[in-house]
Amino acid sequence: MIELRNIKKVYSLGNQEIEVLKGINLKIEKGDFISIMGPSGSGKSTLMNIIGMLDIPSFGEYIFDGKRIDDLGETRISKIRASHVGFVFQSYNLISRMNVLKQVILPLSYQGIGKKERIQRAKEALKRVGLETKMYNKPNELSGGQQQRVSIARAIAVDPDIILADEPTGALDTQTGIEIMGILKELNEKEGKTIILITHEPDIDKYAKKHIRIQDGLIL
Numbered sequence: 001m002i003e004l005r006n007i008k009k010v011y012s013l014g015n016q017e018i019e020v021l022k023g024i025n026l027k028i029e030k031g032d033f034i035s036i037m038g039p040s041g042s043g044k045s046t047l048m049n050i051i052g053m054l055d056i057p058s059f060g061e062y063i064f065d066g067k068r069i070d071d072l073g074e075t076r077i078s079k080i081r082a083s084h085v086g087f088v089f090q091s092y093n094l095i096s097r098m099n100v101l102k103q104v105i106l107p108l109s110y111q112g113i114g115k116k117e118r119i120q121r122a123k124e125a126l127k128r129v130g131l132e133t134k135m136y137n138k139p140n141e142l143s144g145g146q147q148q149r150v151s152i153a154r155a156i157a158v159d160p161d162i163i164l165a166d167e168p169t170g171a172l173d174t175q176t177g178i179e180i181m182g183i184l185k186e187l188n189e190k191e192g193k194t195i196i197l198i199t200h201e202p203d204i205d206k207y208a209k210k211h212i213r214i215q216d217g218l219i220l
Contacts, residue, residue: 002028007060022217035208043217053081086155090167092147094139101135125153145176
């Protein structure tokens, strides 16, 4: 599904160049559940951003479904990302003025889907995460766990092949974190979604089937 070949990422800071990723080679197969762990500054978030097509590598090749995409234009990469990748963030990234249903409809609006189908798919996604009774609430009326469920519903509404979860339980209590991980596990096991997870918590890392350790921009 995804193959990274000798991926490097270099940032310029004044006259200094900082190499954050130093030749990453990685294969991600359909249906994988992968965790990425590493200390702060190890390059794991940069790696996640590249896997999710939010950033492009400075060097190396990114292969998606057998086709190289790192040298495509931003418009084409954006279309691939919107169709194939869903994101779940630690901070939820919800819009304060928008109710839950509209939050989940939002990414569907960029895919040329008719209004009736957008609403139906959003409602189905909310039902799958147990929030069908909270559709018209706003984020400040929800608990942290409920807000993260909205984030997951928003990610799965577009029916992505891949879900990238960046510290999805980092702001949650233990029990709520278990519930959120249960949803991701079910998406992987019952629907075949590929899950790629960043975490610093060993108890969360255990949910993954494959484990990647990154340090100083290198996979150990």
